[in-house]
């Protein structure tokens with residue numbers, strides 16, 4: 001996960017910045033860098049590898065200054081080498097930028113800048129931000145105006161900090177969307193801090209301002225001024241962070257679940273970062289290295305997990321079977337362990353687990369191991385057992401998930417499974433390099449698509465308010481989105497205690513349809529996927545029995561607009577990635593119902609975050 005730290009004050013900036021980066025190390029990165037301003041000059045040190053490599057470099061070639069920015073990077077555009085590490089500077093070294101996120105229109109902007117004669121020194125998308133600001137400043141704009149103009153040209157979810165030698169007494173920072181947060185720390189005696197995450201600055205101050213999406217700030221020794229991207233001033237709200245770091249992490253959100261839902265654009269970006277190269281389409285998992293020979297020798301994959309994690313495997317099965325043509329069996333871990341499953345040395349047992357400590361999942365892994373299978377896992381908690389006992393693993397990169405109801409640890413492994421399926425397909429010769437590039441290219445838009453759904457949270461809140469007193473409901477889906485129906489139902493039942501049943505829509509006619517009437521709302525997951533027409537007839541059947549229908553559908557779908565009572569709109573996305581986007585309105589729906597009912601959203605009754613007993 002990329003990390004950002006910025007400082008302006010009267011003390012040497014470098015130790016403060018490097019220390020801040022250390023506090024963010026747990027999030028993972030592949031390179032690091034720092035830039036400071038001294039006597040009208042920006043000086044930069046950047047190094048691929050661990051932070052200690054940068055610290056050694058700074059010890060060899062010291063840097064001094066009382067204003068600076070620093071960054072830890074997870075590669076997205078361009079490999080993790082020194083020249084792709086942040087901060088990025090313009091040729092005259094008068095501007096430096098650090099950035100978290102993905103500039104979606106990076107290629108178009110880069111081509112435009114190159115046609116104007118700009119030479120790029122890195123492969124990153126970040127560098128376009130530097131040149132755009134530079135261009136506006138050369139046209140006579142102030143730093144704030146130039147930054148604002150540049151930011152308005154960027155598409156995607158991004159967080160940035162800018163340092164300028166021409167206006168040395170300020171830092172500019174901005175948050176565009178949810179892929180990267182920005183927190184401003186108000187210190188004592190003319191010291192101010194900027195960071196992507198609270199832990200980086202908490203040792204200096206507990207008085208902080210969180211930027212909202214679409215806001216930018218000018219940070220000077222005297223304080224911070226916040227503006228919208230249109231330049232309208234916004235009142236600066238200072239929150240005092242309590243000493244309890246867990247509570248501190250909740251930030252402005254009422255519950256962790258809501259915070260974690262909103263963290264998904266960033267979590268997804270971090271999931272993709274460091275693994276794919278959008279230019280070549282290459283995919284690499286450093287902890288699950290795969291050769292073509294290995295990929296070709298797999299006769300079957302058994303996917304196993306519990307709860308929310310199990311639902312990810314249902315999507316994983318569709319993806320791996322379609323893209324890699326490897327047969328996949330999914331089984332709930334508590335069943336797998338006692339099923340005497342048919343497993344041999346040519347097979348893989350793949351476990352998905354947020355905690356990596358779920359007893360049933362670990363037992364299923366042991367069962368697979370005993371029978372000679374290769375063990376893989378997709379796990380969030382670093383160092384957990386499911387990570388340690390696996391022959392190869394993918395770490396989820398979503399950061400700590402505190403709410404018992406899992407959200408970001410659902411969508412991130414969906415993307416991991418997508419990348420894994422694409423890679424297996426490629427290595428087995430089922431996908432050409434061109435097809436792989438196209439499948440990989442779609443990934444860069446995923447954080448932005450989720451962002452779009454989140455921007456409609458209030459509309460979902462209103463529907464949730466209307467339906468908060470229902471006692472029963474069905475969630476229906478088919479194909480790749482059958483899992484979305486199961487997961488949507490699980491979210492609702494676990495935190496609101498409303499009976500919600502996730503069902504394969506085509507199975508309704510074999511019994512459950514008898515339950516449908518005006519008191520049984522149906523939540524239909526019906527994006528534009530290959531099962532769309534089939535789902536549409538299920539929705540018609542539900543309507544004809546008087547059931548109120550809430551649909552999750554694709555923008556512009558007029559048939560659904562006419563048919564359903566309520567619609568949660570999602571953007572048009574490739575069907576293989578639709579589960580990642582379609583679940584988000586259902587997470588919000590469940591959350592708002594439980595919150596409106598005044599329930600303990602983060603700690604629902606009878607449930608535990610990690611079930612380490614049978």
Ligand code: G6P
Pocket residue numbers: 306307308309352353354355356357358361404405406607608609610611
């Ligand atoms: C518990 C949690 C669920 C979670 C399941 C599996 O039941 O309440 O939210 O999905 O365990 O947990 P894991 O850590 O293995 O993903």
